[in-house]
Structures are given as C-alpha cells and as structure tokens.
Amino acid sequence: MSVAAHTTPSGYLLPSIHSAPPFFTKQINPTTRSIADDHWARIILGYARHRRLFTLRVEDAETSGNDWDEIFRNERINRRLLPDHLASLIxxxxxxxLAVYEPPKQTRSVLLYWRRPEEWADVLHSWVASTGQMNTIMTFYEITDPPVESPLSSLPIVILRKAIDVLSKSGRAQIIAIADGEGVRFFPGGSKI
Structure with missing residues (x-):
C-alpha cells in the first residue's frame, strides 16, 4: 500500500504520515518520537478545529464509535492509536x-487549544463588537449559547474565562457580579494583545 493523504468521511484531510504503520506506534528514539508527536498534535488540533471538538480523553483511544475514530483508527492499514500512546501525546x-488538563489534577482528559486563549479573546471581542453589544453586560450563557450560531457557540466555560481574562488585562472586558452568577462587560478600547 502506498503512503498517501486521505480524506475522512467528515471531510478532514489526513496527511500521508497517517498512512504509515509506524506512526501508530510510540517511538523509542527521542528525536523520532518528538517529530511524530508534533505530527500527531497538528492532526489532533486540526481535526478538533474541523469538527469543533474541545475535549480529548484517553478513553477516546480505548473505545470505538466516538468522535475521534476517524483519526485514531486507520482501517486501511489495520492500525489504531493505543491508549498509552494517546496518554503520552496528551x-x-x-x-x-496546546492543551490543558480539565478537570485539573488528573491526566486523562484535556481541553484542546486549537485556538489559544489569546486568539479566542480576539474572536470574542470581534463577535461582541459585530453584534453591537459593547458596554452591555452579558452572561456566559449568552456568549456560548447565542440565539444565532456564532464562532463561540458551545465554547467551554474554562476557555471562555481564559479569553475574558486576556481581554480584562488589556482593558477590553470586565467581570461583573450579577444576580445569578457572573457576567462580563466588554469595552471597545484597550490595548490589543
């Protein structure tokens, strides 16, 4: 079988290295492992962005039929990523x-940074500006579950908080206590990160 790029059923283009059987084996040589880990990280983050996936768990390599099957299994070469290899990649x-353990103090589940918190901050601020909601107080729910789908739809609160922290440090947002929790007010100015 030739090593070639492959498009998954969801439309994600996997690079040719994904068709090489050794790619699915945890490499012993540190240099080779570092290169393979970098390739895996790019594939995982690219796929997560393509499918808007935010969470990755070691169990995703243990079970079939989940959101990650398209990249953790390659039936054409009869290979799959093993859980201990995925734990090492995580x-x-x-x-x-490129990821953060969530919940903290465990090592089997992460939130993926297919956009860094600084990038999410820019997306958030641009979205607030485009919807005309500067200087109004918004709940986290209004941001992550707006009536019209947005780039922030279903964004995990942990990542949203990090983005708001970035905006707060640059004077473009402020956390405000409201009756049923917390809200945030956005400002047009401030120094861009």
Missing amino acids: SSMVTNN
Whole structure:
C-alpha cells in the first residue's frame, strides 16, 4: 500500500504520515518520537478545529464509535492509536501549551487549544463588537449559547474565562457580579494583545 493523504468521511484531510504503520506506534528514539508527536498534535488540533471538538480523553483511544475514530483508527492499514500512546501525546500537548488538563489534577482528559486563549479573546471581542453589544453586560450563557450560531457557540466555560481574562488585562472586558452568577462587560478600547 502506498503512503498517501486521505480524506475522512467528515471531510478532514489526513496527511500521508497517517498512512504509515509506524506512526501508530510510540517511538523509542527521542528525536523520532518528538517529530511524530508534533505530527500527531497538528492532526489532533486540526481535526478538533474541523469538527469543533474541545475535549480529548484517553478513553477516546480505548473505545470505538466516538468522535475521534476517524483519526485514531486507520482501517486501511489495520492500525489504531493505543491508549498509552494517546496518554503520552496528551502529556506532550499539555507541556507545549496546546492543551490543558480539565478537570485539573488528573491526566486523562484535556481541553484542546486549537485556538489559544489569546486568539479566542480576539474572536470574542470581534463577535461582541459585530453584534453591537459593547458596554452591555452579558452572561456566559449568552456568549456560548447565542440565539444565532456564532464562532463561540458551545465554547467551554474554562476557555471562555481564559479569553475574558486576556481581554480584562488589556482593558477590553470586565467581570461583573450579577444576580445569578457572573457576567462580563466588554469595552471597545484597550490595548490589543
């Protein structure tokens, strides 16, 4: 079988390395492992962005029929990513600030940064400006579950908070206590990160 790029049923283009059987094996040589880990991280983050997936768990390599099957299994070469290999990849991604353990104090589940919090901050601020909601108080729910789908729809609150923190530090947002929790007010100015 030739090593070639492949498009998944969901339309994601996997690079040719995904068709190489050794790619699914945790490499012993540190240099080779680092290169393979970088390729895996790009595939995982690209696929997560393509499918708008925010969470990755070691269990995703253990079970079939989940959102990650298209990239963790390659039936054409009869290979799959093993859970201990995925755990190692997750650790590497956290070390490289491409993911964060969520919930904290465990190592089997992460939130993926297919956009860094700084990028989410810019997306959030642009969306608020485009919807004419500057200087109004919004709940986190209004941001992550708007009546019209937005780039922020279904954004995990942990990532939203990090984006708001970025905006707060630059004077473009402020967390405000409201009757049923917290809200946030956005400002047009401030220094852009």
